Amino acid sequence: MQSVMDRVVGWALAACLAGMTCIVFVSVIFRYLLNSPLIWTEELASLLFAWLTFVGAYVGFRSRSHISIDTLVIFLPAPARRRLTRCVDVGVLLLLALFVWQGIKLTATTWSLEFPAMEISRGFLYLSFPIGCILMAIGIVQSWRRPRPEAASQEGRP
Amino acid sequence: MMVLVGVLLLLMALDFPVAFAMTGASVVYLLLRGDIPLVVVAQRVTVGVDSFVLLAIPFFFLAGELMNQGGITKRLVDLAQAVVGGIRGGLGHVTVVTNMVMAGMSGSAVADATGTGAVLIPAMVEAGYPRVFSAALVGAASTIGPVIPPSIPFVIYGGITGVSVGRLFLGGVVPGVLMGVFLMGAVYMVAKRRGYRAEGWLAASEALRNIWRAIPVMLFPVIILGGIFSGIVTPTEAAVVAVVYAVFLSGLFYRELSLPGLVRLLTMVAANTARITFIIASAGLYGWLLAREGVPQMFTEFFLSISQEPWVILLMVNLLLLILGCLMETTAILVILTPVLMDLITKVGIDPVHFGVVLTLNLMIGLLTPPVGMVLYVMVSLAKVSVTEFTRECAIFMLALVVVLGLITYVPGLVTFLPILVMGK
Numbered sequence: 001m002q003s004v005m006d007r008v009v010g011w012a013l014a015a016c017l018a019g020m021t022c023i024v025f026v027s028v029i030f031r032y033l034l035n036s037p038l039i040w041t042e043e044l045a046s047l048l049f050a051w052l053t054f055v056g057a058y059v060g061f062r063s064r065s066h067i068s069i070d071t072l073v074i075f076l077p078a079p080a081r082r083r084l085t086r087c088v089d090v091g092v093l094l095l096l097a098l099f100v101w102q103g104i105k106l107t108a109t110t111w112s113l114e115f116p117a118m119e120i121s122r123g124f125l126y127l128s129f130p131i132g133c134i135l136m137a138i139g140i141v142q143s144w145r146r147p148r149p150e151a152a153s154q155e156g157r158p
Numbered sequence: 159m160m161v162l163v164g165v166l167l168l169l170m171a172l173d174f175p176v177a178f179a180m181t182g183a184s185v186v187y188l189l190l191r192g193d194i195p196l197v198v199v200a201q202r203v204t205v206g207v208d209s210f211v212l213l214a215i216p217f218f219f220l221a222g223e224l225m226n227q228g229g230i231t232k233r234l235v236d237l238a239q240a241v242v243g244g245i246r247g248g249l250g251h252v253t254v255v256t257n258m259v260m261a262g263m264s265g266s267a268v269a270d271a272t273g274t275g276a277v278l279i280p281a282m283v284e285a286g287y288p289r290v291f292s293a294a295l296v297g298a299a300s301t302i303g304p305v306i307p308p309s310i311p312f313v314i315y316g317g318i319t320g321v322s323v324g325r326l327f328l329g330g331v332v333p334g335v336l337m338g339v340f341l342m343g344a345v346y347m348v349a350k351r352r353g354y355r356a357e358g359w360l361a362a363s364e365a366l367r368n369i370w371r372a373i374p375v376m377l378f379p380v381i382i383l384g385g386i387f388s389g390i391v392t393p394t395e396a397a398v399v400a401v402v403y404a405v406f407l408s409g410l411f412y413r414e415l416s417l418p419g420l421v422r423l424l425t426m427v428a429a430n431t432a433r434i435t436f437i438i439a440s441a442g443l444y445g446w447l448l449a450r451e452g453v454p455q456m457f458t459e460f461f462l463s464i465s466q467e468p469w470v471i472l473l474m475v476n477l478l479l480l481i482l483g484c485l486m487e488t489t490a491i492l493v494i495l496t497p498v499l500m501d502l503i504t505k506v507g508i509d510p511v512h513f514g515v516v517l518t519l520n521l522m523i524g525l526l527t528p529p530v531g532m533v534l535y536v537m538v539s540l541a542k543v544s545v546t547e548f549t550r551e552c553a554i555f556m557l558a559l560v561v562v563l564g565l566i567t568y569v570p571g572l573v574t575f576l577p578i579l580v581m582g583k
Contacts, residue, residue, distance in 0.1 A: 013428035056432025
């Protein structure tokens, strides 16, 4: 069951990663084949990376496949474990609310600063955190209403 | 300090997502102190991923997954078959060698385990090997992946400590080859005891054809490692070049990758990257507070009060990591403990490159041990065997890996020889 939001986030993530790949590749080409290094590529790729991290965390919450340590709680009986999971979710939501608030504050105070090479506001970097946190909160609430048992693949850990 | 560590352990035990256990403990600590504005939470976490070095993580993931989906892994298996298939325990050796070569292209053990397991387990079962033996071997062999460069854990370690990722990559070469050799020795012993036969060598013409068809694939390690070690590209850029080459190879050359397939893959890799980098971002905040509290120094003093000898320290650290490796997720240990351990390591004069490789190999063994072992669970679900069976069957392979760990811990030259030879002191 994929909501419109899942699809939009999925496409945004794919575009982000493809964009990062192209940017870094182009920078290598310009430096070695054309001998005119681009100065803004590292900054832009790192900026996209921050967005990928915080927006991508939405998927982890949506499919409940984020990394956690269940070594102890697997010994709890199922109903108690469900209640605990709900409590943890509420705790995470409280933290997310705090992060959104502080993230927006930080974005506002850094808006006048600029990246040295790109000459755009550093606020675009700090904005990724509160936006990502809002998405994560939505992901948690969505996972309550429409649980998705086929958790995202376990692939991709080092 | 008690608050930071205590709340972290409590939240982790309650099954909080690791990233939120770290940020949560930090928030509680900041609220209790009251003199540091909470806005540092947002600032430290965001800056934690604003790093060009860490960018290599999604690219090395992507390269590994592209190889799995694009038919590149299959060519590697054929190649290994031609080279070592005739030794007693044939397909077992093929598994080890495939993973060693794959390790030279991908940076993730779990990607390697899934990719080679999907091809090799059915092949081994069909050839008459027990299912659980095949699964245990693929799992053990996949841990070579992050030790032979490129390697995601090395990138994370380098990103946290500032140690050159290129040096770490070079330092992993010999230990990774040793892991392969020891695993092949273990396969041979098991095969002999249980009477597994060799499948026989391939006919020369077929062997040559397999090797010929794998040549474009073998260019991978040449591009990645050659590029990094000659100083032409940074590890991050090399990872991107590898991705572009993998797209070219699987999309245009082998024609096993479609555009919708590529989009699905990008989304999956992005989501999997976020799960790890979000933890690294949170560790940026948590590690900063630990350092402010002087926790690394306390840790160092504690260890030094037991012994001043580097070899005893290394033994204690290795045992600590092996135990933690059973209980906790690899990335979590790596990001939480690396900054804490660095103080100790530099004080007793252990080379940080040497230690980075020891740490990584140690944590890779943790991927195979219950109750928390990522590769263990991938293999168990892929091969449909039980955790107990897997663990029993994997014991001899883990023993082989622990022997290699001991070797590289106490013969530092095995690690440091290559980096010094190629990149100087």
